[in-house]
Amino acid sequence: MAEEIKVKISDYHITQPPNLLMTIGLGSCIGIALYEPKTKIGGLSHIMLPDSRAFKEATKHEKFADLAIPQMAAEIKALSGQARLVAKIAGGASMFQFTTETPAGNIGARNAAAVKQCLQELNIPLLGEHTGGNSGRTMTVDLATFEVTVRMVNREIIVL
DSSP states (O other): OOOEEEOOTTEEEEEOTTOEEEEEEESSSEEEEEEETTTTEEEEEEEOBSOGGGSSOOOOGGGBHHHHHHHHHHHHHHHHSOOOOEEEEEEOOOOSOOSSOOTTOOHHHHHHHHHHHHHHHTTOOEEEEEEOSSOOEEEEEETTTTEEEEEOTTSOOEEO
16 A cells, blocks of 8 residues: 655655655755666655755754765665666745845755756756745655656646
8 A cells, every 4th residue: 555655854765666755845945856767766855955064063964965865866776776866856946035145045046956966966867857936845756657746835736
């Protein structure tokens, strides 16, 4: 029987069909779905920040794009015995309007850029994305098909 596994902020989960993975509250955060097509083993990460190097101690690897993605990818590769992964992402919204440019910049855009850079460095093709804007998202991953559904309040459902 299929289980819908909820992935919390600064966390990730790896599973296989018939299970579904879901994360809610993707504002400036990014949801990263990684998938190994042959075995259909996949994972969903809900990262909060782009880069751990700005912090003296990054004790929660799942919080940062530069740590969570390689860690989750390595675990999926070990479980599947396969090296080829693909990805889909959602989130990275600009949730707050500032009248002037802040030194930190738009955290949603920085998160999206960091995720894409990390995927590129790991040679993981990005098959689909729904990022930016100013609305939060819910992301659901069907591991039987790698269909990713993105829902936003008062908007149409997007399928990646």
